[in-house]
Amino acid sequence: MTVTDTRLLLDSLVNSGLSGKEPSREELLAVLATGDDELLDVVAAAARLRREFFGVRVKLNYLVNLKSGLCPEDCTYCSQRLGGKTEILKYSWLSPQDAAKTASAGVAGGAKRVCLVASGRGPSDRDVTRVGETIAAIRDENPQVEVCACLGLLSDGQAEKLRDYGVDAYNHNLNTSEDQYGDICSTHDYADRVETVGKAREAGLSPCSGLIAGMGETDADLVDVVLKLREIDSDSVPVNFLIPFDGTPLEGTWELTPQRCLRILAMVRFAVPDREVRIAGGRELHLRTLQPLALHVANSIFLGDYLTSEGQAGADDLKMIADGGFSVEGAGETTLPENREEVRVRRRGAGTEVAPNA
Numbered sequence: 001m002t003v004t005d006t007r008l009l010l011d012s013l014v015n016s017g018l019s020g021k022e023p024s025r026e027e028l029l030a031v032l033a034t035g036d037d038e039l040l041d042v043v044a045a046a047a048r049l050r051r052e053f054f055g056v057r058v059k060l061n062y063l064v065n066l067k068s069g070l071c072p073e074d075c076t077y078c079s080q081r082l083g084g085k086t087e088i089l090k091y092s093w094l095s096p097q098d099a100a101k102t103a104s105a106g107v108a109g110g111a112k113r114v115c116l117v118a119s120g121r122g123p124s125d126r127d128v129t130r131v132g133e134t135i136a137a138i139r140d141e142n143p144q145v146e147v148c149a150c151l152g153l154l155s156d157g158q159a160e161k162l163r164d165y166g167v168d169a170y171n172h173n174l175n176t177s178e179d180q181y182g183d184i185c186s187t188h189d190y191a192d193r194v195e196t197v198g199k200a201r202e203a204g205l206s207p208c209s210g211l212i213a214g215m216g217e218t219d220a221d222l223v224d225v226v227l228k229l230r231e232i233d234s235d236s237v238p239v240n241f242l243i244p245f246d247g248t249p250l251e252g253t254w255e256l257t258p259q260r261c262l263r264i265l266a267m268v269r270f271a272v273p274d275r276e277v278r279i280a281g282g283r284e285l286h287l288r289t290l291q292p293l294a295l296h297v298a299n300s301i302f303l304g305d306y307l308t309s310e311g312q313a314g315a316d317d318l319k320m321i322a323d324g325g326f327s328v329e330g331a332g333e334t335t336l337p338e339n340r341e342e343v344r345v346r347r348r349g350a351g352t353e354v355a356p357n358a
Helices: 003-019 025-032 036-054 096-108 125-141 158-165 178-184 190-202 219-231 258-271 288-294 314-323
Strands: 057-067 113-118 146-150 169-171 206-208 211-213 236-241 276-279 300-302
Touching: 003 025, 003 036, 003 258, 025 219, 025 258, 036 258, 057 096, 057 276, 096 113, 096 125, 113 125, 113 169, 125 146, 125 158, 146 206, 158 190, 169 190, 169 236, 178 219, 190 206, 206 236, 211 219, 211 258, 219 258, 236 258, 258 276, 258 288, 288 314
Parallel strands: 057 113, 057 300, 113 146, 146 169, 169 206, 211 236, 236 276, 276 300
Antiparallel strands: none
């Protein structure tokens, strides 16, 4: 594309976002095809939509891994997968008291939402009751905190039970396009994931569903999954960048650059301009020093550690937000080999005796 073509494309996408018109698949593909020399123009255009709908607020979310490892599913990207050899923390359900303690650390660090996650194909009814007990313990200490649950595939009636226990949102990522899904998992299919997001919405839970970039997908795969997320009306769209754990089929897969990550985030913002776009796992590894620039596109991040890997120090996240001129929401209201960091397996927080990172 010429400079003029790019400007026309970006102006069209901004105007569409501001007027409520959906962008075309071709336009979104064109965003991913822009060059590094056009990156600041792409970010600036996406930032117009971000500021229109979210101002300078950044929502902080905090993960609590209720049950780690030993998952019967074979998702190729996951360190908790069936037969996985990654030396992660493995433990059964945290007690409600331990989970509440971990959640409180995140809230104290500025988190508005805690995300309760458990490995496995899906919860039993006993597991749903256990999560309800955990929510009660969390709300005893932090009555205003938002609670999102991420427990896998839901059976009939379970979303309603979670709603009655006080869950506000349910996360179940689509991860990639339907065309690519068979390449990353064989123990369940794309339709299973779409169905679970639908059950959550039908029960009155806010759907949270996103993607993982860096798994060998094409530009078309990325655009198609984002269009599907728009179709299923996901309120929150976490954008993960693959953490290529040793011991998984995707170990050693380092195909993202910081510039590529920014273009992906911008494409998502253009596709869903008024939805929460969250920079999720892998931001430290792949965005690296361009993390602050990404806040001009996304309006939400995870604070502290992830499920099985360590994240940037919570205090550094808060400094990054303040230095960029942003405010915390709810506060008072590759060719990478040379630069990539080693993936640090989580050894602190939930399931350990070491204080959580917040």
